[in-house]
Amino acid sequence: MLFLGMLKQVVSRTAQSKASSCRKLVLPWQFLGSSQHRVPANVNFHSTSFSEAEPPRVLITGGLGQLGVGLANLLRKRFGKDNVILSDIRKPPAHVFHSGPFIYANILDYKNLREIVVNHRISWLFHYSALLSAVGEANVPLARDVNITGLHNILDVAAEYNVRLFVPSTIGAFGPTSPRNPTPDLCVQRPRTIYGVSKVHTELMGEYYYYRYGLDFRCLRYPGIISADSQPGGGTTDYAVQIFHAAAKNGTFECNLKASTRLPMMYISDCLRATLEVMEAPAECLSMRTYNINAMSFTPEELALALRKHAPDFQITYCVDPLRQAIAESWPMILDDSNARKDWGWKHDFDLPELVATMLSFHGVSTRVAQVN
Numbered sequence: 297m298l299f300l301g302m303l304k305q306v307v308s309r310t311a312q313s314k315a316s317s318c319r320k321l322v323l324p325w326q327f328l329g330s331s332q333h334r335v336p337a338n339v340n341f342h343s344t345s346f347s348e349a350e351p352p353r354v355l356i357t358g359g360l361g362q363l364g365v366g367l368a369n370l371l372r373k374r375f376g377k378d379n380v381i382l383s384d385i386r387k388p389p390a391h392v393f394h395s396g397p398f399i400y401a402n403i404l405d406y407k408n409l410r411e412i413v414v415n416h417r418i419s420w421l422f423h424y425s426a427l428l429s430a431v432g433e434a435n436v437p438l439a440r441d442v443n444i445t446g447l448h449n450i451l452d453v454a455a456e457y458n459v460r461l462f463v464p465s466t467i468g469a470f471g472p473t474s475p476r477n478p479t480p481d482l483c484v485q486r487p488r489t490i491y492g493v494s495k496v497h498t499e500l501m502g503e504y505y506y507y508r509y510g511l512d513f514r515c516l517r518y519p520g521i522i523s524a525d526s527q528p529g530g531g532t533t534d535y536a537v538q539i540f541h542a543a544a545k546n547g548t549f550e551c552n553l554k555a556s557t558r559l560p561m562m563y564i565s566d567c568l569r570a571t572l573e574v575m576e577a578p579a580e581c582l583s584m585r586t587y588n589i590n591a592m593s594f595t596p597e598e599l600a601l602a603l604r605k606h607a608p609d610f611q612i613t614y615c616v617d618p619l620r621q622a623i624a625e626s627w628p629m630i631l632d633d634s635n636a637r638k639d640w641g642w643k644h645d646f647d648l649p650e651l652v653a654t655m656l657s658f659h660g661v662s663t664r665v666a667q668v669n
């Protein structure tokens with residue numbers, strides 16, 4: 297009876313919270329009993345972890361992959377160089393090492409993580425360490441350790457020290473039984489890769505820690521991300537980055553996905569801006585913890601056509617990798633990101649023509665075409 301009464305209170309509060317705009321429901325964790333977990337019972341609920349007057353102290357894990365250095369650059373412009381610490385288990389190249397604070401951080405070492413958060417007074421954490429879809433299938437035990445055990449360490453340390461936490465999810469968190477065109481935020485999620493399974497786990501654990509411990513967990517489902525000055529880390533969407541390098545180098549590209557494989561994609565600057573925007577969004581505006589974000593969707597054939605507008609001699613051939621192809625065919629073709637647009641004003645800048653022009657100009661191809669013309 298007592299539990300039923302509590303449940304009624306929660307349901308009635310949900311109704312109230314829907315009625316008023318940008319108001320958040322917090323399920324009191326006390327209703328659910330005490331925990332044996334590493335997270336102490338006296339963690340604060342949803343209190344901001346830093347004074348609004350001072351910039352956050354930021355840690356980025358897995359920062360030497362495709363996305364981390366770009367994120368550090370963006371955050372350093374916003375919060376100051378010394379407030380943003382990049383970390384990884386790899387050795388940084390000289391230009392990264394000299395561009396701002398860098399430290400070793402292994403997310404499988406819980407003690408190491410606690411020391412970092414305490415010693416550097418971390419208040420925001422961007423957790424980028426992961427094994428992506430294709431490399432995850434090649435080493436499932438490692439992917440399970442890094443993507444699941446590592447995440448548990450991050451969640452615990454963030455909850456313990458009241459750190460605002462961003463963890464990216466992915467189109468890979470959907471599977472063959474999800475609606476593919478478009479894919480809404482809330483639908484069946486039965487991915488068939490360890491990467492996808494670990495990201496569904498991330499989404500659910502983050503949301504659970506939010507309700508249970510008041511952790512300020514925020515998450516975006518990224519499409520395939522396309523970057524000019526950093527290499528992809530072993531995913532299914534890598535072709536859409538590699539094609540530009542190949543176009544610039546020798547004008548031909550052998551694609552490992554079928555010509556007609558449609559996937560959601562996004563230029564890196566849109567992705568990183570979305571990440572900062574959702575982290576800065578007022579808590580009352582977030583009606584969920586995990587949002588889809590969308591920009592464009594294309595097939596390899598359509599991308600090659602767009603490339604040929606700048607480099608008419610560009611040639612694409614196909615040598616399909618069955619593993620990647622099967623993964624791609626189980627993923628969304630288009631993400632429905634209407635909730636992100638409605639709740640916190642998400643809007644992408646780059647569609648396919650702008651993406652191609654920007655990527656080619658970075659690689660010097662447009663310039664060459666312009667000179668020839």
Ligand SMILES: NC(=O)C1=CN([C@@H]2O[C@H](COP(=O)(O)OP(=O)(O)OC[C@H]3O[C@@H](n4cnc5c(N)ncnc54)[C@H](O)[C@@H]3O)[C@@H](O)[C@H]2O)C=CC1
Pocket residue numbers: 357358359360361362363364384385386401402403404423424425426427428442446464465466467517518519520521522527528529530531533
């Ligand atoms: N790049 C993309 O297209 C997309 C990326 N994402 C997500 O964004 C995040 C960043 O992605 P990328 O930069 O592309 O990944 P990446 O694979 O390029 O980099 C991951 C980094 O994690 C590091 N790492 C591995 N084990 C570690 C450990 N034990 N401790 C600390 N670091 C460790 C690696 O050294 C690597 O530098 C990931 O969570 C990924 O799932 C989501 C969707 C699309």
Ligand SMILES: CC(=O)[C@H](N)C(=O)O
Pocket residue numbers: 428429430466467468491518519520521530531532533534
């Ligand atoms: C879309 C992703 O999450 C990543 N790029 C991958 O292909 O694994």
